[in-house]
Structures are given as C-alpha cells and as structure tokens.
Amino acid sequence: MSSSTSSSGAAGAGGAMPAMFEPGEERPGGDTTLDTRDEKSFSRPAANLSLERLGTFEAGLALFDVAWTVGGEVDRDGLGPTYVGTSCRSCHFRGGRGAPPPPGQPMTSMLVRLSIPSEDGATFLPDPRYGDQIQNKAIPGVTPEGWFSVDHAPKPGSYADGTSYELLEPTYTARDLAFGPLAAETRISPRVAQPMIGLGLLAAVRDEDIEALADPGDANGDGIRGRRNHVFIDGTLLPGRFGWKANEVDLARQTAGAFLGDIGITSPLRPADNCPPIQVDCAAAAGTTLDIDPARFDAIVVFSHLVAMPHRPDAADAEVLLGKALFSQARCNACHTPSFVTGPLAGFPEVEGQRIYPYTDLLIHDMGPELADDRPDHEAGGRDFRTAPLWGVGMTSLISGHTRLLHDGRARNIEEAILWHGGEAEASREAFRALSASDRAALLQFVSSL
Template identity: 50%
Template sequence: MEEPKPDAGPAEPTPDAGPEEPPPPPRHDVVEAGEERPGGDTSLTPSSASTAFKRPAPNLTLERRAEFFTGEAVFEADWLPAPNTTADRDGLGPLFHSISCLACHVRNGRGRPPEEGEIANTLLVRLSVPGADAHGGPLPEPTYGDQLQPRGITSVPAEGQARMHWTEVAGTFADGTPYSLAAPELLLTDLAYGPLSPDTRTSARVAQPLIGLGLLAAVPEATWLEWADPDDTNGDGISGRPNRVWSRREGRAVLGRFGWKANQPDLEHQNAAALLGDLGLTSALFPDETCTETQTACLAAPKGGTPEVSERQTRALDFYTHLLAVPTRERVDAPEVLAGKAVFHRVGCASCHRPSLTTGTLEGYPELSGQRIWPYTDGLLHDLGDALADGREDFLATGREWRTPPLWSLGRTRLVSGHTRLLHDGRARSPLEAILWHGGEAEAAREAVRNLTQSERDALRAFLDSL
C-alpha cells in the first residue's frame, strides 16, 4: 500500500504586492492604423487639389456612380424663376439667397464672411424672436421670417443685405508673441419691409464643407449619446450634450446631427431645408413657401409646381451628399505632425474633437456601413462662451452652444475654398485663431494653447494642416 502523504499544512501567505500600477497613458505621437484614410473605404486621394471635395466615394459600383452624378447635376444646377420653359429647374424664389447649391458651397467647400464694405455672398443670416414654435424650434421674425433673403425675382424686393464690420483685437501668447483676432459686427442694411422686431436675434452662418456627411449620418445614435455628459459627472469641465430636433418625416423629436447647432436630424432634412431657405424651392418635405403675411408681392408671385423640386431630384441630391469621398491624409508620419498630434491631445482639443469612431448600418448606403472613420468630432453641443455666443436658441441648443464641427480635411480649405476662414461666422482666419476664440468648456484648452512654446504651436499647426 502507498504510504499516506504528510499533511502539508496551511499555505504560506503570499507577500502583499501592494496596489497595481496604473497603465501608462496612451501615446499620441505615433501613427494609428487607418488614420491616413479618414473616410475608411470612402477615402480617395485627390487628383486635383481644388476639386478634392467633389469626387464620389471610390467604393461605389458603376451603377451607383451614375446616380451620384445625377445628384451632382441637381446640386450644381442654376434654378430659374417660374414660369420658365425649363420646367424641371423653375420655381426659384420668390425670395432667395442663391441660384444654386454650388453658389454657397463653392467646390463643395466652406463659405466665407464678407470683407469690410463687401456684401455677404456665401454667408447667410438666421433670424428669430424669443420663444419656440409648436415643435420646439426657433420662432421666425414676423416680417422677415427665419432667414434674411438678399435677392428676389423681378417685382419682389429683396429683404436686405448683410455686411460685416471688423475690429482687430490684440492678444499675447504666454511667451510674449503677439497675435490679433478679427472681431465681427453684423450689419443688416437696405431692409425693404420695414424695421426688424426690436427683440430679433440674429446669427451669421457660413456654408460648411460637404465631405463625409453620409458617414456621420451612419454613426449609431448610441455612439454620440455615449459621449454626452451634460452634468459633467466626470469633472473634466466638458459637458457635451445632444440636441433633439423635430423630424417632419418621422413626426417626432429625434437626435440632431447636422447644422452649426445640430438642428437638422438627417441629410434629407438638411437638403430640403436648404432648398427652401436658400433657393426658395419647395419639396415634399417642405411644401410651403416662406413668404410672410406682410410680403404681398412674394405671396402673389408664380410658383414652379407643387412641389417645385421633384421627388426624383431630391432623392438624387440626397444620394450625392451622402457619398462624397473624404480625401486621404498626407504626411501622417512626419515628425512635426506627430509632435503636433501629441500637443493636440495634451491640451485637451480631443475632448470634443474626438478623433475616430466606427459607423453603423445606414439603410440604402452599404458603402458607408461599418467604416472606421477619423472625423475629429463628438457630434455634440458645447458651450463655447460669450465671445462666440449668438444668443439664438435652436431647439435645445442655447445661444452659447455649438455642435463640434468635424476637422477632417481642414488643411485643404485654402486650395478648395480659396481662403482659410473658420468658425460659424468665418471670423477666424486660421485654425489657431479659431482656438483662441474658444471659451466656456474650451477655455482650459485655449489657455493651454496660449501657454505653448513657439515650437509647440508650430507643431500643432502642422498637425491641423495635415488633417
């Protein structure tokens, strides 16, 4: 028989290893997989710098590319007053801002504010009075509606013109290097229908670039909401929150995704609202003209059909705006770009301009689904302080809140749009100026940038120019 083994007794206590060491912070001065293709499979290396925002997503089939170019034709078409022999392009106005979508989104890029003494062209002016409409949106100004219209068809007087007066405001970085910001004053002149209501709220807005919008439409709502922290429960000073806006198509309030204040639920609403507000064109989603009761000539003007933009045209336009390619990035591995990327994260810019995420499934758009993208946005509203406030509420957005704009292809602005103007009214002449205008939740990041050395600022510029 086998001898019984002696009892080993109680196990020896293991020495106390103490608390676990926290993991090291992530490094940001390295190239991450996929960031050179910010639009995932919709990314495309441009063959021409000036047309970098105008190409179709390369993962479109040949048949679907044909639909893209049909939509491009709608986007670029010049519309005409009714009645006109070109029946599929009449109905412009009676009051309007531009004659085509392309007129404001030149080469699908950014608009700009007017220079001193110049009349605004690719900048529009939102109007409202205190209160909210039946669905929680802004109340239009009684005489002029919700947008100042600088043009009218024959026999219909234009509402007025927008100009800007600019004042230089001096500042200094912590190292003593001076800078100057251009502070805008909006001037509304030549008002044809009498004075504005004394409590009118105005907001100047430049046209935004069009690339990658379909990818943002494909981001699951849960992703945006996961990043929301309206009560700043983590104490980092950032309290982004979603807007909830009215969807005419669904008949309910939904997540706001597009527009400077995230006041549009999807691209279909965004496009139809722009057709109506900017060109005076009705569609199935927005079937009524915007003439107010006091604008009798506008009310009496001929119409271009009911609606003026056909369902076929709106469907093609929606397809086009969903599937514009996102340009690839260059110099992602350049030392100064990686150094600037590390600065971008260290000062806190990435708290709102979140670098990357993955799209979900968007019905009808398989090209956009399941893509790892790098838009540098969290899609949320943030309080940016008094300096950038327009005082105009828009659904849940306050007069100090703005949606985080995507930064992809920021460095291509000059070659595509012919300028480098940024922010909602175009006041910033460079990305660094845009940062220096930030306050509110972004004040700490702004001050961190003001305290950078010259070499760190140069690195940050290099990174932003590489996007």
C-alpha cells in the same frame, strides 16, 4: 513624408513625445477615401461606389451645380420668390466652405438666420416681417428683403511667451430692409456654408456612440458638458447631428431646408414657399407645385451622402505626430473625438462599417460669450455650437480659395479659430496659448494635416 510608425523622436519643448501613428489614419473615410487631393476633392464620388450608384451620384452633383432660374428650362425652373443664391454651389463653392464678404459688401456664401424667443424661452419663432432668414435677392416682380454687411474690429492678445496676435471681432449691420425694421427681440445668427465631405459617414455614426460621449452634467468633472440637440419631427423628439447647432436630424431634411431657405426651391420635405404675410408680392409669385420632384431630390441627397474623403498623405510625418500628441495633451480631443466605426445606414451600404477619423463628437457645447450668437435653436442655446469636424480643414484654401473658419468665418486661419474657443474649450485654448512657438506650430501642422 515620413514613413515612421513609432513614437520615437525628439520631444516638443513642453516635453510631449510624438504620438503613435495609427494604421488607417491616412484614410479618414475608410473605403470611401480617394487618393486624389486637388481643388475638386470635396465633390468627388466615394471610392467604393458601384457603377449604378455612381450614375446617381453624378446626377446629384449636376443638381448641386445647376443654376436655378424662373420661367426658364423646366428642370431648372423654380428659383425664389426670394433667395440667397441660385445654386448649391453658390454657397458651397467646389463643395467647400463659405466666407464672410468684404466690409460693406453683401454676403455671397454666408447667410443670416433670424428668430424670436418664445415667451417661455423653450422655443423660437420667426421674425414677423422677414421669417427665419434674410433673403437678399428676389425674382422679377418681388422685392428682396434686405441684406447684412459685416465689419471687423481688431482684438489684440498675446501668448504666454509674449508673442502677440490679433483677432477680428465681427459686427453686423442690417441694410435696405424693405418691410421695416427687425422686431426688437429678433436674434440674428450669421452662418457660413460648411463643406460637403464626409456627411454620409457622419450620418452613419451610431446614436449610442454619440450618446456615450455626452456628459451634460459633467459627471466626470472635466468641465466638458457635451449634449445632444433634439428636434421635433412629426411630433417625435429626435436627436440632431447636422448644422452649426446640430439642428437637423438627417441629410434629407438638411438638404430640403437649404433648398428652401437659400434658393427658394420647394421639395417633398419642404413643400411651401417662405413668404411672411407682409410680403404680398412673394406670396403672389409662390408656386403651387414642387420645384424639385422626389426623384431629383433623392439624387442630390445621395450625392450629399457619398462625397469622397481625401486621404492624408502626411499622417505619419514626425512633426504631425508631435502635433497630434500636443493636441491630445491640450485635451482638444475631449470634444474633437478622433475616430468612430460607423454603423448601418438605411440605403447607404457604402458608409457602413467604416473606421473614420472626423475629429468631432457631434455634440453641442457651450463655447463661451465671445462666440455666442445669442440665438437659441431647439435645445441649443445662444452660446452652444456643435463640435465642427476637423477632417479636410487643411484643404480649405485649395478648395475654397480662403482659410476662414468658425460659424461666421471670423477666424482667418486654424490658429485664430483655436484662440476664439471659450466656455467648455477655454482650458484647451489656454493650454495652446501656453505652448512654445515650435509646439504651437506642430499642433497647427497636425490639424492642417487632417
């Protein structure tokens, strides 16, 4: 690893000079950052936890890993009636990222959301037979809803220098639907699980700092129109920041939604099982008490806030710094905002006042027709997605055993993820396509170093 902290060195083929190394970049989570980088890095406790807090974190981690059952041990009972996985780690293996299944096979770390647009188009409704998400498994005596398979067709392309590439375009097929076909107007949104790192730090980014980056009317004329998604919570419209479309306002609600939608676990924030009227066996099996009590639910929320960020050992490497300059030159940083200083977050002093490097603006953007799922989600349209945080992306293979990216895992690596960008990111994608092979490699090395 180079220890250089200056911008000296050879320019890239396009004339870009290496960027300056900013002290602190090597510790993207501030005081929460750990020096350890291994296959468990996405489920380790933040470096600045007290012993008492560490105990709560470990209790939450145990709940994250536990396999829920039906009719078993009291502290693990509550699975279903219908579900996708038996544990949080089923989708977030080692706290990492999900992936699409092999062709023709059921999804294991991926799910399919469903919705029907309302008549005025301002909101959405669940599918009348299957609710807002397909559940491909069920407890004994209850009928699984069905499942989706995915296939990929080649989509060839080439760089400005003539180098060819091939993307994979997904198609989805509903199979074994137990209660009849989906409604004709039902929209689907396939989604892979996102990694667990840095969530509490993102929760602590000040709303005013996010709002300052928003430009829904493109007042500065740069073609970037980032905006907040807003969600009604108890009659109040609140800004979202978590989920692929920023449709969750905080990690407690994100956790409750995942518990119910993915495992069938009811909690203080989501106390009712999800059984559409036609699914009478599901309704008959639904419990009348919470599957997870407030204390245990709070423990897993603490865990979700306090997973450590791994350090960046190559942050000052000369090739990485050249890639950083090219990343900026292509205006990738117009949406992938490098840095924030976190503000106060009630109950989580560990994440306050930290200089962090997540490379996201936490806003939603129009990503063009090719990535569109055509499924609205509150104020996010069918082409809108939240800017994905890039920190830790280079560790995907180490943690998750694959390198699939984007909301549906169609990209097999970072390069393909860039090439799928459209809409507001089209100019940045074209700037990447115009780079020389060596400059493309440097930009990709920079992103991998995050």
